[in-house]
Amino acid sequence: MLDACFLGPYGENDSLLEKLVTEFLRDHVYWRRNFHPEDPPAIPTDAAVDPGYRAFEARLRRELHALSASLKKSVPFHSPRYIGHMASDLLLPGLAAQILTLPYNPNNVSEDAAPVTVDMEVDVGLQLARMVGYPHDPAIDRCAFGHLTSGGTVANYQAMRLALALKAFPVALRAAGVPDLGVPDDDWAAFNLGPAAGTELVARWTAWLAAHSPRERAAWNARVQAERIEQRGLCDFFAAHPTLKTPWVLAPITAHYSWSKGMKLLGLGRAQLRLMPERDMRLDIEALHETIGDCERERQPVLMAVGVFGTTEYGTVDPIDGLVAARDAALSRGLGFTVHVDAAWGGYLATLFRNEDGSLRARDEVARGFAHFPSPGVHAATAALAESDSITIDPHKLGYLPYGAGAFVCRDHRAMTLLSESADYVFHDNAARSYRARYRNLGQFIPEGSKPGANVAAVYVTHKVLPLDHAHFGCLPARTVRSAEAFHQAAGAFASRMHPLVRSIVPFPPDSNLVCVAFNPAGNRDLGVANAFVRRLHDQLRVDPGAPLQDRSFFGSVTTLRPQALGEAGMRRILDELSLDAATDGDAEDHLVILRHTLMNPWLIDDRNGISYIDMYFQYLEQRIGGLLAGT
Structure with a gap:
């Protein structure tokens, strides 16, 4: 199932996305032509040969080509080599639904500006409510309510x-x-x-x-x-x-x-x-x-x-x-x-x-x-x-x-009355209207004054294609959690191999699909030295705007461990495992810099091709750590 869900690290599903975009772009054009077919075309059929038209098209193409070239320096979230921040490839249902909806440009602030997608937004709230166990039947008084935000x-x-x-x-x-x-x-x-x-x-x-x-x-x-x-x-x-x-x-x-x-x-x-x-x-x-x-x-x-x-x-x-x-x-x-x-x-x-x-x-x-x-x-x-x-x-x-x-x-939508910008229960009949009818004027209840219906369509369609249960959407996080467990195991093997050169630990077992790793060069006891080492290591794992993306084998991120978050005993345990001394009052740093890995990509372990990007990553770390310690 997951093979059809993404454009893919290699763009494997390009034909599927191209067919979907082309089909529904044409469908949108037919919708425009059939709104009032008796109206004459506002743009003449020979406009494309006008010199001004052709000059505009040339400028448009030039700027779009420049934009496309610039975007090639973007972060490759789609790749299994990206294990940094909380971003990955986009699900095709959502991507296609958003592209499809954009030309209609609905504004979900009210039913007047979004008669279709505002209903979808109400449904998205109910879909998410069901996922977390809230009451989600609009027929009951205590039904939940949700809406999208930026x-x-x-x-x-x-x-x-x-x-x-x-x-x-x-x-x-x-x-x-x-x-x-x-x-x-x-x-x-x-x-x-x-x-x-x-x-x-x-x-x-x-x-x-x-x-x-x-x-x-x-x-x-x-x-x-x-x-x-x-x-x-x-x-x-x-x-x-x-x-x-x-x-x-x-x-x-x-x-x-x-x-x-x-x-x-x-x-x-x-x-x-x-x-x-x-x-x-x-x-x-x-x-x-x-x-x-x-x-x-x-x-x-x-x-x-x-x-x-x-x-x-x-x-x-x-x-x-x-x-x-x-x-x-x-x-x-x-x-x-x-x-x-x-x-x-x-x-x-x-x-x-x-x-x-x-x-x-x-x-x-x-x-x-x-x-x-x-x-x-x-x-x-x-x-x-x-x-x-x-x-x-x-x-x-x-x-x-x-x-x-x-x-x-x-959890209970009745409280939302307090956020209404007009007293709908006094001056209108909204209080007596159905749940769905009441929230069709969504702008009364939300912080935004305008909001894109295209985003809503992306979420709604994705939840319809992949219902929010373990047998459907859950297959995706299940694969990433298994990747996190494999990453945790590989980190332990890496630590054993590298022990003569560097101390390495996973500070705490992962609860989800995000795993952190801490490092300290062997023989060092100074927290500042360990942090400087990890920062230099991270320099090899982040985007360098001045260099081609292909110069980077993997992309990761960093975060910090602080005594306030771990507790004194927790911080002491981690420092002891890394053979580091605790910070004293005069030290510049009391925190520990660590690498952070967000394992969202579903192809981190590619069984068909016999590739484990997790194993490749730790092999890459071995090379980079060896180079850093050797001063190269």
């Missing part, structure tokens, strides 16, 4: 935006004096209802308004809107409720920098982002419980706790099950907050855990065909995705789709 960064912003609106809304209802809704009697309790109870309150408010006359609805809505945090702003809202503090966001120290950006963008302030310590690159749940306990004692609100399902640097999976349990325990003691999972990288790994009927596979079923995957912790974390409140997933990463296609999904 990337995981904007999806994370949307998560914070929704969490803040949901947390502050009960306080606004209380301040407005809305009766008969069961709003708590004090601001602290109202601010800490938790996302599930808060969403139910939104639903009761909507129903309560619907029972009033249009004049009364408008009056009550105006009173509540005047008290909402979105209307008053952070300063005025908290000044009006002096017993409340600005809430914190608790995120692991390995969390993506988009969380820092988001805190600034929303006006909460970077100081309110509290980075939680980790153990072996995974969120330390005990430390999280301690922080939550401190918040309870000091009456410090928490907006959100973030777990990462596949860290950007290391591919590790946080204990999402522990995070969900911590949320539930804190709520029982009166501290409510949202759990958001940043699965920008690892989201599509969930396909490995889904049966074709959408049910969760047992760990022993998932483990067939793998040496170690999934660990009990990874399986438990995947099962717990269904209990989170919202999630970020990037189709343009492990979904193998074109940039930019991120996604935000919330």
Whole structure:
């Protein structure tokens, strides 16, 4: 099946892509001609022989040839020799669907500008919801909702935006004096209802308004809107409720920098982002419980706790099950907050855990065909995705789709009412309309004012061709996880062979299809020297704009290990295994530079041709390390 999914490292499926593009370009032209065939052609048939036309065509061809030549210096993401960042070849269904849709140029901000692809976007949200275990039947009240964004960064912003609106809304209802809704009697309790109870309150408010006359609805809505945090702003809202503090966001120290950006963008302030310590690159749940306990004692609100399902640097999976349990325990003691999972990288790994009927596979079923995957912790974390409140997933990463296609999904769509730019439940009949009809005016609920429908078509068609379960789409991440296990094994053999020259370790077993390797020249104990060695090694593994791409045998990337992420014991273990001394206060560097390998390409192990690019890579490393140590 996978043979037909990509253009291929050698362009093997060029005829298939060419046929698809040509067929549907012609189909698009026929559509234009048959819209109103009685209209005369606006461009005359002899225009192509006009001197101005021919001059324009010549300039166009010249610039396109120049562009094509320049693009040959691009990173060869398609090749099995590329094992660097989170990019690989593109799935043909998505590539063809995006090319097909581009001439129609739909803008998914509303049904007026995208009557076809806006429905597809609603469906994509439901497809992703099913993949992670959220309710995905639009006929039920608590159905999930999702939409695409330009990337995981904007999806994370949307998560914070929704969490803040949901947390502050009960306080606004209380301040407005809305009766008969069961709003708590004090601001602290109202601010800490938790996302599930808060969403139910939104639903009761909507129903309560619907029972009033249009004049009364408008009056009550105006009173509540005047008290909402979105209307008053952070300063005025908290000044009006002096017993409340600005809430914190608790995120692991390995969390993506988009969380820092988001805190600034929303006006909460970077100081309110509290980075939680980790153990072996995974969120330390005990430390999280301690922080939550401190918040309870000091009456410090928490907006959100973030777990990462596949860290950007290391591919590790946080204990999402522990995070969900911590949320539930804190709520029982009166501290409510949202759990958001940043699965920008690892989201599509969930396909490995889904049966074709959408049910969760047992760990022993998932483990067939793998040496170690999934660990009990990874399986438990995947099962717990269904209990989170919202999630970020990037189709343009492990979904193998074109940039930019991120996604935000919330577990219960009724909370999205709070993000609407117009009070549709008061002035229109949107609240009474069907799920799909309501979200056809998507621009009311999303951060963007314009968004490409072509990206949506790419994701939608890919999910239809490759349903998000282990028997279809899951075949792709399954192959890459097997590559990661083979890479891990090969790294161990490499370390044994190279021991006289260099110390080499995999700092922690991979949770997904991303593997890191650390190095230190034999006899060295200085952290700075080891880091300089790895940086020189990486110079042989990155794009050099001044040299032909063919001069590079492989492409990789680097990242760093820091004591804050590993914990003191974890950092000490790794340094000991590498025969390195720990950094002291006077040292310039306290971190360790390591090579990072993202093993997305499905042809890293080419059984048909008897080639293992993984083995070739480690042979290449041997040569480069030998040259570096010899000074050549």
